[in-house]
Amino acid sequence: MTSQPHISIQNLNLFYGANHALKNINIDIPDKRVTSFIGPSGCGKTTLLKTFNRLHDSSVDVRIEGKVLVDGENIYDKDMEVTHIRKKMGLLSQRPFPLPMSIFDNIAYGPRIHGTRDKKKLHEIVEQQLRDVALWDEVKDRLHTPAARLSIGQQQRLCLARGLAVEPEIILGDEPTSALDPRSTHKIEELFLELKEKYTIVLVTHILRQARRVSDFIVFVYNGEIIEFGPTEELLLNPKEELTKDYVRGFLS
Amino acid sequence: MRKIEENIFKALMIIACAIIVSSFFMIVGTVVLKGLPAMNLDMLTKTPDGGFYIGKEGGVLNAIMGSLYIAGGSSFLALAISLPIVLYINLYLRKGSWLAKATRLSQDVLFGIPSIVYGAFGFTVMMYFGLKASLLGGIVAVTLLVMPIMIRTMDEVMRTVPKELLDASYSLGATRLETVRIMVRQSAPGILTAVLLSFGRAIGDAASVMFTAGFSDNIPQSLDDPAPTLPLAIFFQLSSPMEEVQARAYASALILTILVLTISLSARILTKRFSKNKI
Numbered sequence: 274m275t276s277q278p279h280i281s282i283q284n285l286n287l288f289y290g291a292n293h294a295l296k297n298i299n300i301d302i303p304d305k306r307v308t309s310f311i312g313p314s315g316c317g318k319t320t321l322l323k324t325f326n327r328l329h330d331s332s333v334d335v336r337i338e339g340k341v342l343v344d345g346e347n348i349y350d351k352d353m354e355v356t357h358i359r360k361k362m363g364l365l366s367q368r369p370f371p372l373p374m375s376i377f378d379n380i381a382y383g384p385r386i387h388g389t390r391d392k393k394k395l396h397e398i399v400e401q402q403l404r405d406v407a408l409w410d411e412v413k414d415r416l417h418t419p420a421a422r423l424s425i426g427q428q429q430r431l432c433l434a435r436g437l438a439v440e441p442e443i444i445l446g447d448e449p450t451s452a453l454d455p456r457s458t459h460k461i462e463e464l465f466l467e468l469k470e471k472y473t474i475v476l477v478t479h480i481l482r483q484a485r486r487v488s489d490f491i492v493f494v495y496n497g498e499i500i501e502f503g504p505t506e507e508l509l510l511n512p513k514e515e516l517t518k519d520y521v522r523g524f525l526s
Numbered sequence: 527m528r529k530i531e532e533n534i535f536k537a538l539m540i541i542a543c544a545i546i547v548s549s550f551f552m553i554v555g556t557v558v559l560k561g562l563p564a565m566n567l568d569m570l571t572k573t574p575d576g577g578f579y580i581g582k583e584g585g586v587l588n589a590i591m592g593s594l595y596i597a598g599g600s601s602f603l604a605l606a607i608s609l610p611i612v613l614y615i616n617l618y619l620r621k622g623s624w625l626a627k628a629t630r631l632s633q634d635v636l637f638g639i640p641s642i643v644y645g646a647f648g649f650t651v652m653m654y655f656g657l658k659a660s661l662l663g664g665i666v667a668v669t670l671l672v673m674p675i676m677i678r679t680m681d682e683v684m685r686t687v688p689k690e691l692l693d694a695s696y697s698l699g700a701t702r703l704e705t706v707r708i709m710v711r712q713s714a715p716g717i718l719t720a721v722l723l724s725f726g727r728a729i730g731d732a733a734s735v736m737f738t739a740g741f742s743d744n745i746p747q748s749l750d751d752p753a754p755t756l757p758l759a760i761f762f763q764l765s766s767p768m769e770e771v772q773a774r775a776y777a778s779a780l781i782l783t784i785l786v787l788t789i790s791l792s793a794r795i796l797t798k799r800f801s802k803n804k805i
Contacts, residue, residue: 359698362697368690382695
């Protein structure tokens with residue numbers, strides 16, 4: 274393990290047309306920890322998360338300045354291969370989006386793209402990843418049925434397993450439990466706590482209690498700026514900034 | 527008072543629905559009633575003999591086969607051109623790109639052009655190259671006719687594919703070309719509908735094939751042969767003064783109607799089954 278942070282953001286500015294959506298962001302995301310971005314809706318936390326794997330590339334009118342360093346490489350460098358960056362990160366979106374294929378093929382999709390052809394090997398990967406997200410026992414008899422037939426909670430765990438199958442170093446979650454019922458939410462949260470042993474996890478959430486349950490560090494984003502960044506308990510119990518205080522107490526939404 | 531208003535408008539809407547349903551039954555009914563008496567196995571299995579159009583032996587197998595060739599060929603050709611177009615504007619181009627706008631605009635304009643214009647255009651092109659009316663000419667003209675239908679149908683389906691689904695593929699490190707597979711699978715029911723709709727339109731159009739495909743009493747054996755079609759067969763038979771031959775026009779119309787109905791029904795069934803099981 275290097276002392277270098279996995280993701281380091283330097284002087285990042287993002288514009289949607291004339292709208293200055295992210296203002297001068299500087300932050301180092303701690304390695305092998307869960308870091309949560311909190312803040313009111315529209316504050317830019319999701320926008321910030323999406324800059325980590327260049328998901329803004331296909332949007333019109335988005336201009337990005339500054340650097341996002343992943344393992345020391347600026348991902349916005351002209352020569353940077355975008356698939357190379359994205360392979361390092363698993364993404365969980367607000368709602369699960371299983372690919373239109375079987376459960377097995379969903380997990381095998383990533384490894385196949387990156388060159389794994391051997392059937393036995395693929396089978397091992399699929400089983401391992403499904404076990405890692407505690408889905409194996411629920412689906413082992415119907416691996417070749419369409420993934421869309423799973424419940425939403427199962428689909429979200431499938432999407433997590435699918436992301437893990439490309440052996441990323443980082444997991445990005447954009448309010449990954451917002452469509453889930455409390456039990457499924459609990460399962461996903463438990464998974465994050467296990468997975469942080471191996472991965473750097475960055476979550477966007479608007480649920481303070483969730484941030485408190487799962488994260489080691491919290492970043493409070495407001496109006497496109499990082500207001501405060503610190504260890505979870507410290508930031509929630511003893512916020513230094515007035516804005517953070519107001520938000521944590523529920524005066525700001 | 528408001529209750530009466532509600533009832534009046536409800537009644538008007540029901541009448542409108544009744545008009546469309548009864549038109550369907552009246553048209554099919556007319557074709558069946560007038561066509562059945564002249565219908566026989568010869569109509570389906572034989573090509574016209576010498577005096578077919580003055581009431582002698584024969585059938586319209588030549589036109590059935592010609593129509594199937596033209597509809598099949600043009601649907602295939604149109605798909606081969608339309609699929610790359612819709613994939614390109616939906617996966618590769620950013621929203622609001624000028625090329626996407628220009629493509630959609632041309633497609634919209636082409637959609638509204640009457641089929642006789644495609645026929646005339648095809649004819650002009652063929653004259654220029656010194657080609658005679660043929661199966662190939664018909665396929666090309668009808669391809670131009672059905673391409674806008676195909677593009678529009680597929681484009682509408684692909685536009686509804688959630689961006690997040692494509693993002694999911696990208697975030698696993700897939701390239702755009704690899705993501706094409708996801709797009710095609712996700713919109714498979716729409717692509718199938720587009721092909722069948724185009725096939726139905728292609729098989730029933732008379733104006734675009736009139737000058738480009740020509741007509742003959744034989745089943746076309748090569749792309750150079752003139753290709754008879756059912757709509758033109760109906761047209762020729764119906765213009766005959768002899769009642770016997772006119773009745774055959776209705777029998778031919780019955781064959782064409784059954785073909786088109788089969789296609790649109792199977793489109794519905796397949797689309798349903800496809801969207802239930804595969805995705």
